[in-house]
Every structure is written in structure tokens, then in C-alpha cells.
Amino acid sequence: MKRELLDRLLADRAAQRTVVVATHLASGDQRLIHPGDNDPLAAEAALAIRSDKPRTVETADGDVFLNVFNPPLRMIIVGAVHIAQALAPMAAMTGYDVTIVDPRQAWATPERFPDIRILDAWPDEALAELKPDHRTAIVTLTHDPKLDDPALQAALSSDAFYIGSLGSRGTHAKRIQRLETAGFDESRHSRIHGPVGLNIGAKSPAEIAVSIMGQVTAALRGAAA
Amino acid sequence: MSTETRDILQSAADWQAAGRKVALATVVSTWGSAPRPAGSQLAIAENGDFVGSVSGGCVEGAVVAEALEIMRSGTPKQLDFGVSNDEAWEVGLACGGKISVFVERLE
Numbered sequence: 530m531k532r533e534l535l536d537r538l539l540a541d542r543a544a545q546r547t548v549v550v551a552t553h554l555a556s557g558d559q560r561l562i563h564p565g566d567n568d569p570l571a572a573e574a575a576l577a578i579r580s581d582k583p584r585t586v587e588t589a590d591g592d593v594f595l596n597v598f599n600p601p602l603r604m605i606i607v608g609a610v611h612i613a614q615a616l617a618p619m620a621a622m623t624g625y626d627v628t629i630v631d632p633r634q635a636w637a638t639p640e641r642f643p644d645i646r647i648l649d650a651w652p653d654e655a656l657a658e659l660k661p662d663h664r665t666a667i668v669t670l671t672h673d674p675k676l677d678d679p680a681l682q683a684a685l686s687s688d689a690f691y692i693g694s695l696g697s698r699g700t701h702a703k704r705i706q707r708l709e710t711a712g713f714d715e716s717r718h719s720r721i722h723g724p725v726g727l728n729i730g731a732k733s734p735a736e737i738a739v740s741i742m743g744q745v746t747a748a749l750r751g752a753a754a
Numbered sequence: 755m756s757t758e759t760r761d762i763l764q765s766a767a768d769w770q771a772a773g774r775k776v777a778l779a780t781v782v783s784t785w786g787s788a789p790r791p792a793g794s795q796l797a798i799a800e801n802g803d804f805v806g807s808v809s810g811g812c813v814e815g816a817v818v819a820e821a822l823e824i825m826r827s828g829t830p831k832q833l834d835f836g837v838s839n840d841e842a843w844e845v846g847l848a849c850g851g852k853i854s855v856f857v858e859r860l861e
Contacts, residue, residue, distance in 0.1 A: 530858055532767075532861060539764065539767060542763070552782075554782065557830030557858050582793075583791075583793035584792070585792075594856060596792075596793050597793065
């Protein structure tokens, strides 16, 4: 690897930009491929990025190894509620960089969320700042339309790989109606997992957090759930 | 991608900046039950220091030895380890898997 390429790779990593290192295995020739680059292996690189799995591609010139450098996984939780107290540490343990968003200062306290980053901002402002990408999961837990709705609208306008929203079937149906009124048709709002979580009969806040974490993992890994 | 990998590449850059020869080893494919997935990396300095891993410790010694040679020659090489390999008795993977490791000099 050339030092100049390593420096560009390190700069991409520091800026949390997704990048693929393509290595021609016979010669050692290397180049970087970024999403959207005009590269002969752009499609294969995009597949490797999506699955977060390095792969070797056979080309007319010989095998090329595509190593994926994705930014870290993130989870944005809207609502510093009881379920969030279980979900935040669980997501952190699973490898996510977790941020809790709640403008209600009585809820979003360091005592309730030790070691978790808290933003006491309105969800639309918070999401504009956090810029969710294809490595970000967004979960809304307030079931308060004035907090959840702006978060969901921002989430639907992002590349987040997972969007989940807490609430009963009835609550979710009303939420969907409001989103449609706001201009988000089914092709867009169908990305939202609602009611949130896998159907494992979860009752307690921690069990609901397990069901959400399971569903987020399934979405990340491309498993049917 | 873990922070671990970031530290491996940063270590390689730091070692080179300090004037040391450096090689990078990357797992490019695995078959069966391999301990570290494709993409895992090991950075090696000319005095034998290394960070990261390409296996659970089974083949690092052999990779480091090859890396020292590649630091001199500058010619990258793909190394295959596993039960079907002649070296299996020496450095085969206890798990029964196979891995292919690409080793290159940091230029």
C-alpha cells in the first residue's frame, strides 16, 4: 500500500466517510472507491458496503479484493423513557454509538442514562445535527406526535438502515395517516417498523428493548424479520 | 468496522512516520470456520512488533516471518493457510478452517 493512499484512507475514516479499498491481488495495485464514484467496480463496491462484508471479485485482469471501511454503527433514540434506559446500554454493548434525544429535561438526565450521550434538543434539530447515514438506526419511543413525528419525517428523509416507532397498532395507524398528510406516501413510510420490535411477546421495558435490538440486528444483517 | 482496525492502520502510519519499515496483512478470504473474518488486518513493523490479528493466533508467527521478507523485497504475496496446505502441520488452523492472507509493504 502506498503511503499516500493510506493517508487518504485514514482521512476518510476520521471524517466517518464510507470507503472501499480495492486491491488487485496479483500486482498489489490499489485504489479507493467511494459511494457514487465512477469506477468499473462501483456496483460490487456498493454491495460490499451495504452488507458491510469485504469480498473478492473476479475481473478480466484477475481477482480484486474489496475491503470495506464503513463508519461506525449509530443508534439515535428519541425519547428518554423507561424502554430507552434498557435499549441504550444494550445497543452500546452491541457496538452502536448511542445518542438519546429528548427536549424534556426532567427525562433526559445523566442519572437516568449514565455514560450515554444526551441531546436535549427537538428531534428535527437533533437529527439535522446528527446527520443519520446508512449505518444509523433511529428509534422513536415517546409516542407523543409532537416529538415522534418530526423525528420520523427527518428519519424518512435519511439513509438510515432502520427506523422503528413505538406505539400500538392504533397509534401507529394514526401516525401513518399524519405522515401521509405531511406528504410521505406508502413507498416512503413503509420503511418504518411499527409497532416496533420483533414479536416475541415482550412485556417489560427490557424485554421490549430486546425485541427492538433483535429487529435492528435483522435489518443490519439483511435477515428476514 | 471496529475501532480496532482504525488503530491498526494508524499504527502502521505512525511506525512508518518514525522511519520503520512496515507491512500490512489482510485476510482476503476464509473457508469453513475461520477465527477472523475477511478484512481483518495485522500491521507488522521491521523489528517484529505487530498489532491486530488475522487468526486466533494460529498463523500470526508465519505471517510476520513472511512480512519481514516482503518488507525487503517489496513484492506483495498471497499466503494460504489451512488443512490442505503443506504447512498445515506447522501452522494449520486448529479450527479446521482455511484462510488466505494478502501481505504487502507500506511504500
